[in-house]
Amino acid sequence: MAREIYAYECRNCxxxxxPFRMRCxxxxxxxxxxxxxxxxxxxxxxxxxxxxxxxxxxxxVATLTLGIVELENGLRCTGQLQMDQPHIGMSxxxxxxxxxxxxxxxxxxxxxxxx
Amino acid sequence: MRDVYVAGIGITSFTRLEYxxxxxxxxxxxxxxxxxxxxxxxxxxxxxxxxxxxxxxxGLGSAVVDSLSLTPAGAAVVENGPASGASxxxxxxxxxxxxxxxxxxxxxxxxxREVDNLEATDFIxxxxxxxxxxxxxxxxxxxxxxxxxxxxxxxxxxxxxLAMVAVKNHANAMLNEYAHLHQPITIEGILDSPEAMTxxxxxxxxxxxxxxxxxxDGGAAIILVTEEVAKSLxxxxxxxxxxxxATDTHAVHEREEPTDLLAVRKAAAMxxxxxxxxxxxxxxxxxxxxxxxxxxxxxxxxxxxxxGEGHLALEKGETEIAGRIPINPSxxxxxxxxxxxxxxxxxxxxxxxxxxxxAGERQVEGARIGFTxxxxxxxxxxxCLTFVRED
Numbered sequence: 001m002a003r004e005i006y007a008y009e010c011r012n013c014x015x016x017x018x019p020f021r022m023r024c025x026x027x028x029x030x031x032x033x034x035x036x037x038x039x040x041x042x043x044x045x046x047x048x049x050x051x052x053x054x055x056x057x058x059x060x061v062a063t064l065t066l067g068i069v070e071l072e073n074g075l076r077c078t079g080q081l082q083m084d085q086p087h088i089g090m091s092x093x094x095x096x097x098x099x100x101x102x103x104x105x106x107x108x109x110x111x112x113x114x115x
Numbered sequence: 116m117r118d119v120y121v122a123g124i125g126i127t128s129f130t131r132l133e134y135x136x137x138x139x140x141x142x143x144x145x146x147x148x149x150x151x152x153x154x155x156x157x158x159x160x161x162x163x164x165x166x167x168x169x170x171x172x173x174g175l176g177s178a179v180v181d182s183l184s185l186t187p188a189g190a191a192v193v194e195n196g197p198a199s200g201a202s203x204x205x206x207x208x209x210x211x212x213x214x215x216x217x218x219x220x221x222x223x224x225x226x227x228r229e230v231d232n233l234e235a236t237d238f239i240x241x242x243x244x245x246x247x248x249x250x251x252x253x254x255x256x257x258x259x260x261x262x263x264x265x266x267x268x269x270x271x272x273x274x275x276x277l278a279m280v281a282v283k284n285h286a287n288a289m290l291n292e293y294a295h296l297h298q299p300i301t302i303e304g305i306l307d308s309p310e311a312m313t314x315x316x317x318x319x320x321x322x323x324x325x326x327x328x329x330x331x332d333g334g335a336a337i338i339l340v341t342e343e344v345a346k347s348l349x350x351x352x353x354x355x356x357x358x359x360x361a362t363d364t365h366a367v368h369e370r371e372e373p374t375d376l377l378a379v380r381k382a383a384a385m386x387x388x389x390x391x392x393x394x395x396x397x398x399x400x401x402x403x404x405x406x407x408x409x410x411x412x413x414x415x416x417x418x419x420x421x422x423g424e425g426h427l428a429l430e431k432g433e434t435e436i437a438g439r440i441p442i443n444p445s446x447x448x449x450x451x452x453x454x455x456x457x458x459x460x461x462x463x464x465x466x467x468x469x470x471x472x473x474a475g476e477r478q479v480e481g482a483r484i485g486f487t488x489x490x491x492x493x494x495x496x497x498x499c500l501t502f503v504r505e506d
Contacts, residue, residue, distance in 0.1 A: 018247070018366075018369075019244060019246055019247040019366055019369075020246075047265070047368075047373065048261040048262070048264045048265045048373065049261060049264065050257050050260035050261045050264065050319045050320050050321075050322075051317070051319070051320045052252060052254065052256070052257045052260070052318075052319045053316070053317055053318055053319065053320075054232070054233065054236055054254070054256065054318055054319070055233075055252050055254075056233065056236065056237040056240065056252065056254070057233050057234070057237065059252055064251075064252045066251055066252065066253060066257055066261070067261070068261060068367075068368045068373070076368035076369065077247075077368065078247055078248050078251060078253060078366070078367070078368045079251060080251050080252070088264070088265075088268055099250055099251050099252075100250045100251070100252065107250040109247075109250050109251055
């Protein structure tokens with residue numbers, strides 16, 4: 001089964017959230033977990049980015065390029081970038097991959113490449 | 116609500132300190148008690164962010180109140196990220212204003228250099244959203260860098276403007292005996308010379324080494340009292356006249372306008388409204404420049420300059436000690452240092468020193484109204500304070 005990263009749509013008003021939150025930011029509905037999980041779209045536009053040179057010790061790379069992407073449905077997603085020359089406004093496409101490993105865990109997240 | 120005044124202040128050097136965290140809190144507390152001429156307090160609020168994570172100690176408030184032989188006074192820790200300091204001052208203010216206590220000691224302390232720089236950066240990165248930011252390797256410098264890139268694109272801020280903030284705050288720190296960095300720097304040395312990339316490498320592009328505050332140990336303390344107690348003590352009457360606090364989304368990517376720092380804007384407006392003042396009235400300000408870009412943007416969001424024009428005011432020298440609105444005469448977080456939990460209390464210490472007129476070579480002439488902005492997370496929890504000298 002393909003891995004997905006999910007946005008959460010309020011069952012009362014349809015507002016989409018990423019990340020998950022307990023209470024809808026639009027209508028404030030108080031039902032517990034009254035959200036539908038909907039996969040994040042993969043295509044978007046690069047909003048901003050940085051190349052980080054001082055990473056936490058558990059990364060085994062010298063630098064990492066990170067960015068914020070505005071997805072085609074208007075939600076935004078922070079992720080890792082795999083590309084040589086990122087620039088603001090470029091089209092990107094995401095895939096869900098391992099983005100961090102600790103001793104016992106692997107964490108999956110969005111990795112964006114030039115579309 | 117009762118009015119609240121500052122009776123005493125104390126501070127350690129912000130640097131690498133080789134004594135225990137509880138003493139880093141207790142030493143400036145004793146200085147503040149001596150400064151106020153008070154031997155008893157009703158309550159201690161202790162601002163600290165990392166004792167459990169970095170120093171393997173919890174219950175720090177209880178430890179410090181006992182170390183000061185102030186038991187059975189009440190004690191509690193306030194942990195609110197890098198905004199812990201001003202948050203503890205807010206708690207102290209509420210305790211005095213409400214009538215619950217007459218004399219409250221607010222201390223802030225942090226000992227971050229017990230671990231190496233990578234571990235300290237990772238400790239601060241635990242402020243980020245664990246599921247949608249931290250897992251990718253997002254750090255606070257990474258957030259600041261992505262924000263800076265947007266600000267450069269939209270408003271024309273350049274690496275030179277960022278370097279100008281660093282040069283100014285390092286120069287101010289030279290005049291502050293408590294500052295972490297006593298190292299004058301020049302634009303030539305950190306930006307223009309052939310050695311600049313060696314002197315000043317990228318940390319998170321486009322931010323370089325000299326755009327980022329140092330990792331500091333340090334403590335500061337302030338004593339808040341009623342008007343009656345303040346008038347009995349003989350120190351200049353400095354009122355904590357306004358407090359504002361606001362929050363913003365945890366995940367930075369959720370913010371509607373990514374170049375806004377809405378929590379700064381709202382906290383500042385609230386603080387000025389409570390004090391019955393406006394940004395134009397301020398004579399001296401300490402703004403939370405953990406990254407050079409933040410001094411520029413906060414100077415806009417709190418209302419000193421129009422949005423997108425902070426870097427132009429910087430170019431004109433308006434934020435220098437002799438300028439129209441001096442910002443960070445202490446050296447700011449950039450030059451004075453950033454022991455995270457203590458920083459907000461340290462900012463208040465500088466403003467009270469300025470309003471008392473005893474800041475020496477870095478004194479802002481005739482300062483009577485001062486302002487602080489203590490910025491937590493990447494702007495998701497901000498506390499602004501307005502101080503007024505009344506006598």
